[in-house]
Amino acid sequence: MMEPMDGRKPVDVAGRFRRLCPAAWMARAAAAFLLLVVCGSVRGERIKDIVEIQGVRGNPLTGVGLVIGLAGTGDTGLLSRQMLTNILRESGLVLSPSDLSGGNIAVVMVTGELGPFHREGMRIDVDISSLGDAKTLQGAMLLPTPLKGLDGQVYAVAQGGVSLGGWSVAGKQASLSKNHQTVGRIANGAIVEKAELASFVEQVAGQRFITLSLRNSDFSTAQRISDVINQSYADSAFVLDAASVRVMVPPDITQRNVIAFLDEITQKEVTVDTPAVVVINERTGTIVVGENVGISSVAISQGSLVVKVKETAQVSQPMAPFSDAGSTEVIPETMVGVEEQNAYLIPVERAVTVSELAKTLNAIGASPRDLIAIFNALKEAGALQAKLVIM
Template sequence: MHRLTALLAGLVLVAAGAAATAERIKDIADIQGVRSNPLQGMGLVVGLSGTGDGAALTTRVLANLLRRFEGLNVAPADLVGDNVAVVMVRAELPPFARRGVKIDVEVSAIGDAESLQGGTLLMTPLRGADGEVYAVAQGPLIIGGFSASGERSAISQNHTTVGRIPRGADVEREELATFVEDGTVTFNLKNPDFSTAEAVRTAVNALFADAAETIDPGTVRVRMPMRLARGQVASFLDRIGQLIVDVDMPALVIINERTGTVVVGENVGISTVAISHGNLSIITQEKEAFSQPLPFSRTGTTGRIRQTDITAVEEEGPLHVVERKVSVQELARALNAMGLTPRDLISIFQALRQAGALQAELKVI
């Protein structure tokens, strides 16, 4: 029962009962040019209860801030204390964010601050890759955890040096996305595939004759109608995005050796093979013993010695014949019947790939 529970926790079966799944175009493709832009800036978090950092960088940034905004000339050496922390502030500028729109902000400690709990971010300009300021962030942080310490013990929950400020930045500069080029709109598939791209082209052409063409497995270009008004572009793209197409899923097995997770796609097949899998365990134990001389000996002394006991245990691995499977459900039943753990599955899938019996791509992450 324990092995079955571990197997169900580690083996994620992706199956829909058919060779392809029906999805909306808007869920499987992105419109080229419609994307967010990363913003970042360096700022200060104040109001910490002795959990800030005392780095020289923090005092210099604070001294520059006081001089620029308050007109106070204070030497960095005079600014002592650990109630301030220098932080990196990040945000994503949405593609159609107008001036005055509020966006979320993520704040991360740069120095050796112990916690940002209870802190407030001072006004921080957020710049894009071109160096221009696109938003300004400030406000109290939400940590999602806590930390407390005494003289001899400490307790913490979650990560307390990273926080968020929901709607903590105001957009000051617009960066509107451009997605129409020469009267065409390009759709980029999130998972490039010839079959899926052709399904998208066929569905669009059934609604708008000869409007779509497949450029490559990940790109479908759609030409808008000649008489389409500017105010009708959104409606045109919405009608295309709502179209249902069959998404072809490649045969793929994904393995994460760090966590013991195995993800098996629905089209994965295994040729008829015989599998024998056993575990070899080597147990090493270190023991301390004492060596004493013979009774009435005048030359010997009592000494401490270390003894090492090594035991090798090899489990039996009976030979199991696995017939060629036509569905991921049948494959799961066959592997479950062998009583395998997720770690066993990783080894078996790698061996099947080497033997040429795994009819799928094996990807290790």
């Protein structure tokens, strides 16, 4: 939009150009979009998005509990009644399992995860799964259940109403349900009773170290992480292996500033190096091609044999109508046709990018199943310069 100096109405130059030259405008817009794509493709990834900090992890918690309030859809076995008997005895009621009837209670497994920075009094989510023959946990209420870690200590206590995210209705002859009815969740359903403090700063010979673990192991990416950290803190980072980079905390960084130091180095961006891999899932026909996959110069021909089978029924009628000379019969007739589709030998030049590779293979007009066969054949011929992974 251009603003005249004499105060007249502004002239929309871009709008006029768009109306007069639509093709040129579209080409210009496409070029601008391509420029944005190219500029965006060179952007790196933050270190914090591609690594885990060694020592910062969660711990699984489990416990066996009892849910009540089921409308006749609970367990019918002895285990649930025995657990209810034990709970009632703690309340001063002395009963035996034979005195109780099942149907409104169910034994469940309660699982959760204690985060690395959860403290006493904080709440965590828990999942509830039926252990018996309960038909549904709809309307269930979990009684207080201690959750233990692998060391046998109680770290949290869970209780509350179970949410299934669905429903179930049933009659005498039919039933209807939405989602899985024997697995539920209690949001903020457990209170942390004991914290498991995460320790991510390692003391070695009077020096403090932090280890960054790559989610996808790669020597090139690990070296790039080390290099970009050393640009700000010289000789502080070094590569242990393809999955680990150790960072020395500088002596001038005080204990209270370690978090700020860690935040600074993990905000830096690096270019992630991806290996040349082709992943094939033959069950679903899914093919994923990595960025650096290349194909040597080859010629590809993909043809297929089509077999058509058609079943028809012929009615055989006696020659003399209304006579006992024969009977009317239905005779099946099968017609089989074989057709071999034409296969052409298509030369494929060396492709070095995913877009070139996709364009080349799409020119053949092959289906996903054909592409799976082509990639397998390219690997056998030594023309696929990538690792082939078949799921």
